[in-house]
Amino acid sequence: MSTEPLRIGLAGLGTVGAAFIKLLEQKNALLTRQCGRPIEVLSACARDRNRDRGVDLSNVEWYDDAVKLAEAPNLDVFVELIGGDGEPALSAVKAAIQSGKHVVTANKALIAKHGVELAILAEEQGVLLNFEAAVAGGIPVIKTMREALAGNTVSRLYGILNGTCNYILTRMEEEEIGFAEVLADAQRLGYAEADPTFDIEGNDTAHKLAIMTSIAFGTQIAGDDIYLEGISNITLADIRAARDLGYRIKLLGVAQKTERGIEQRVHPTMVPIESQIAQVDDVINAVVLETDLLGALLMSGPGAGGEATASAVMGDVADIAKSRPGRQHVPALVTPAKELAPYQRARMRSHEGGYFIRLLVRDEVGVFAAIAQRMAAANISLQSIVQRDDPDSPEKDSKAIILTTHATMETAVRQAIADIESDGHLRGSAQVIRMEPAG
Amino acid sequence: MSTEPLRIGLAGLGTVGAAFIKLLEQKNALLTRQCGRPIEVLSACARDRNRDRGVDLSNVEWYDDAVKLAEAPNLDVFVELIGGDGEPALSAVKAAIQSGKHVVTANKALIAKHGVELAILAEEQGVLLNFEAAVAGGIPVIKTMREALAGNTVSRLYGILNGTCNYILTRMEEEEIGFAEVLADAQRLGYAEADPTFDIEGNDTAHKLAIMTSIAFGTQIAGDDIYLEGISNITLADIRAARDLGYRIKLLGVAQKTERGIEQRVHPTMVPIESQIAQVDDVINAVVLETDLLGALLMSGPGAGGEATASAVMGDVADIAKSRPGRQHVPALVTPAKELAPYQRARMRSHEGGYFIRLLVRDEVGVFAAIAQRMAAANISLQSIVQRDDPDSPEKDSKAIILTTHATMETAVRQAIADIESDGHLRGSAQVIRMEPAG
Numbered sequence: 001m002s003t004e005p006l007r008i009g010l011a012g013l014g015t016v017g018a019a020f021i022k023l024l025e026q027k028n029a030l031l032t033r034q035c036g037r038p039i040e041v042l043s044a045c046a047r048d049r050n051r052d053r054g055v056d057l058s059n060v061e062w063y064d065d066a067v068k069l070a071e072a073p074n075l076d077v078f079v080e081l082i083g084g085d086g087e088p089a090l091s092a093v094k095a096a097i098q099s100g101k102h103v104v105t106a107n108k109a110l111i112a113k114h115g116v117e118l119a120i121l122a123e124e125q126g127v128l129l130n131f132e133a134a135v136a137g138g139i140p141v142i143k144t145m146r147e148a149l150a151g152n153t154v155s156r157l158y159g160i161l162n163g164t165c166n167y168i169l170t171r172m173e174e175e176e177i178g179f180a181e182v183l184a185d186a187q188r189l190g191y192a193e194a195d196p197t198f199d200i201e202g203n204d205t206a207h208k209l210a211i212m213t214s215i216a217f218g219t220q221i222a223g224d225d226i227y228l229e230g231i232s233n234i235t236l237a238d239i240r241a242a243r244d245l246g247y248r249i250k251l252l253g254v255a256q257k258t259e260r261g262i263e264q265r266v267h268p269t270m271v272p273i274e275s276q277i278a279q280v281d282d283v284i285n286a287v288v289l290e291t292d293l294l295g296a297l298l299m300s301g302p303g304a305g306g307e308a309t310a311s312a313v314m315g316d317v318a319d320i321a322k323s324r325p326g327r328q329h330v331p332a333l334v335t336p337a338k339e340l341a342p343y344q345r346a347r348m349r350s351h352e353g354g355y356f357i358r359l360l361v362r363d364e365v366g367v368f369a370a371i372a373q374r375m376a377a378a379n380i381s382l383q384s385i386v387q388r389d390d391p392d393s394p395e396k397d398s399k400a401i402i403l404t405t406h407a408t409m410e411t412a413v414r415q416a417i418a419d420i421e422s423d424g425h426l427r428g429s430a431q432v433i434r435m436e437p438a439g
Numbered sequence: 440m441s442t443e444p445l446r447i448g449l450a451g452l453g454t455v456g457a458a459f460i461k462l463l464e465q466k467n468a469l470l471t472r473q474c475g476r477p478i479e480v481l482s483a484c485a486r487d488r489n490r491d492r493g494v495d496l497s498n499v500e501w502y503d504d505a506v507k508l509a510e511a512p513n514l515d516v517f518v519e520l521i522g523g524d525g526e527p528a529l530s531a532v533k534a535a536i537q538s539g540k541h542v543v544t545a546n547k548a549l550i551a552k553h554g555v556e557l558a559i560l561a562e563e564q565g566v567l568l569n570f571e572a573a574v575a576g577g578i579p580v581i582k583t584m585r586e587a588l589a590g591n592t593v594s595r596l597y598g599i600l601n602g603t604c605n606y607i608l609t610r611m612e613e614e615e616i617g618f619a620e621v622l623a624d625a626q627r628l629g630y631a632e633a634d635p636t637f638d639i640e641g642n643d644t645a646h647k648l649a650i651m652t653s654i655a656f657g658t659q660i661a662g663d664d665i666y667l668e669g670i671s672n673i674t675l676a677d678i679r680a681a682r683d684l685g686y687r688i689k690l691l692g693v694a695q696k697t698e699r700g701i702e703q704r705v706h707p708t709m710v711p712i713e714s715q716i717a718q719v720d721d722v723i724n725a726v727v728l729e730t731d732l733l734g735a736l737l738m739s740g741p742g743a744g745g746e747a748t749a750s751a752v753m754g755d756v757a758d759i760a761k762s763r764p765g766r767q768h769v770p771a772l773v774t775p776a777k778e779l780a781p782y783q784r785a786r787m788r789s790h791e792g793g794y795f796i797r798l799l800v801r802d803e804v805g806v807f808a809a810i811a812q813r814m815a816a817a818n819i820s821l822q823s824i825v826q827r828d829d830p831d832s833p834e835k836d837s838k839a840i841i842l843t844t845h846a847t848m849e850t851a852v853r854q855a856i857a858d859i860e861s862d863g864h865l866r867g868s869a870q871v872i873r874m875e876p877a878g
Contacts (some may be wrong), residue, residue: 140587318589335463
């Protein structure tokens with residue numbers, strides 16, 4: 001067992017990088033005791049050397065080039081906090097692995113796009129590729145899936161994986177404020193980016209989902225082959241109707257094994273108000289893993305932020321510090337990367353589940369009957385039907401019809417909606433939100 | 440990296456042992472691929488060799504003596520599923536460690552009582568002592584605390600750690616049935632033991648809490664030095680009053696660092712109905728870890744059962760299978776066992792928190808004023824006051840007074856209650872339930 005310091009090269013000194021260095025400074029004695037050896041940042045690189053990050057870098061060797069840092073011979077671990085699925089992150093991580101270093105990264109875009117290739121490289125070199133911080137921030141979901149669930153077969157997983165969306169939905173519900181207004185406020189408070197598209201349209205959730213899907217089902221990562229629906233379309237009327245029916249609306253990433261392949265989907269979802277995941281509010285993330293041995297395992301905690309992300313990075317680094325030198329066998333994606341099966345996507349139209357459908361109609365005789373007939377013709381079994389005045393509509397003669405269905409094929413729902421729309425009774429278009437039986 | 444089989448000796452073939460062997464049979468290929476080597480049960484022992492357990496033991500070498508099995512030279516790992524804090528479990532685990540084997544155990548009583556001694560032995564021998572299954576069954580809370588939370592400082596942890604109690608409280612609330620009736624039903628269904636004392640009086644929760652406390656705070660395990668209050672005293676009137684105030688009652692184990700030492704306490708607790716932990720129902724367990732870096736991390740899942748417990752045992756075994764040979768540095772209790780600080784108990788009377796107090800009084804003029812005066816005299820700040828008819832009382836002239844307090848010292852509450860009782864207005868004795876600000 002080595003008691004030599006674990007030597008780290010750190011690329012990227014943004015919020016997470018600075019939090020990681022602070023953490024090492026403040027908890028040095030604790031970490032050394034737990035790991036049996038000190039952890040030291042020997043070298044670092046970032047875009048701007050002179051920016052004040054509130055940390056002491058005077059003893060750290062400075063590199064201007066991340067790839068050069070990754071290749072440096074005097075390091076055990078390369079910590080990549082640069083971000084992005086392109087350069088210099090990709091080349092730097094490859095260079096680190098090829099020069100025999102373990103890699104710890106918080107980069108979800110990189111793993112979602114190049115994870116299989118990097119895992120193959122790491123397994124050839126016998127080094128660890130750890131990326132706990134890439135999924136759900138401070139929640140140890142990767143460790144749980146990679147290690148704790150040995151022998152479990154996952155049937156479905158789902159989660160709240162984007163803090164910005166969850167923050168917006170929570171405030172819309174709690175304060176009865178519309179989407180645009182909450183988004184503007186979230187941007188002002190720093191909870192949403194100036195260009196929020198990547199978060200609110202579900203792309204960020206999709207990256208994290210794709211990584212978990214690969215680990216859960218032993219398939220190649222398919223970050224670009226995911227059904228995506230964001231939250232920008234969700235209105236206060238949806239949120240109120242959900243509440244009246246005993247549901248909340250959350251943006252979920254869901255991966256599920258079916259007979260037709262794997263469903264990977266990101267969409268606003270109605271979850272029962274008495275489920276645990278419905279209570280996950282604000283920027284908090286949560287993941288539920290459904291397995292044959294455990295039923296459902298839920299984890300929730302901070303999905304982002306400097307300290308929470310640094311905590312996940314430190315967990316990965318500490319595992320390396322505690323491990324003994326020599327070749328490692330911990331496949332990055334649990335299944336050895338060369339043996340990952342091809343990803344086979346189940347088409348969304350074959351998805352089967354409950355649906356919430358909100359229709360705004362003219363208040364005329366026969367409209368309701370016409371709608372009911374279209375649903376029946378598509379063989380859709382209705383669970384609940386609510387018809388009422390629509391307080392949000394400027395037109396006095398509008399009614400809202402809110403339907404929820406028993407388990408139904410998506411293709412049937414789409415057909416029924418198309419028929420109802422073509423009948424000409426609707427004001428605007430139908431709102432369709434999937435319902436998930438959440439644990 | 441070894442590709443030789445990991446050779447296991449398994450002591451104890453009850454529900455968990457049989458589930459473990461079945462799991463190895465059914466998931467052999469999966470586990471071999473993930474671990475890079477096969478896992479094989481070479482030897483086993485149990486009280487009765489001939490009982491039908493639904494598993495094939497024909498290729499397993501049989502021992503009648505667990506200690507002999509633990510000493511056998513041809514094994515890498517000793518899996519202890521005997522249970523109990525005495526013999527033969529204790530001697531067998533010691534013998535395994537002393538003969539250089541890694542140990543995996545599901546035995547919470549053993550770890551709660553002898554964990555420090557066993558950890559010292561394991562660290563001297565450089566072997567792993569893994570006990571994920573001992574706390575919260577299939578929830579990977581030990582792995583999370585030992586590994587994922589490196590660098591975190593825990594301030595408080597709490598959890599629902601006993602499925603029997605949670606099942607009883609859930610059914611009392613959902614079906615409005617009294618404690619005794621639900622308990623009898625739980626016994627009939629196998630959710631409660633014939634002698635349920637150990638579960639319902641909180642001892643089982645205390646064992647698990649003590650182990651987590653040691654890991655969280657770096658102190659010696661103090662399983663016998665815990666404030667204990669079970670659920671047998673909880674009535675439907677409490678549960679209804681809790682609901683009216685926006686709370687649910689859960690049996691929590693709580694460990695908290697204070698200026699006066701560590702509070703370890705097990706008691707019925709009012710948790711806000713909109714908190715996640717309030718939604719943890721039936722036999723499900725949950726743990727919340729509050730740390731400086733993460734805020735709150737919650738995990739919930741199955742706390743018991745053959746398959747869930749076998750899953751945790753398998754996770755521990757797989758970690759050993761993946762690890763390389765040689766001396767290990769993963770202190771069983773995170774802090775090297777010889778460096779654990781003495782446990783210093785904070786006395787319960789110095790506990791500070793919110794309190795729910797339910798008093799049954801004679802419906803007479805002045806009673807309420809007398810009670811209010813006693814609370815004021817003890818300097819207790821009230822948060823809410825409800826006075827109403829008591830539907831559960833056989834006597835028509837009874838009123839229930841339900842008070843909740845802001846953060847208050849326990850000693851003040853005890854004094855006020857003693858004074859109120861001595862005033863002679865009460866029917867029966869006061870019910871006091873602590874409130875926990877749950878995340």
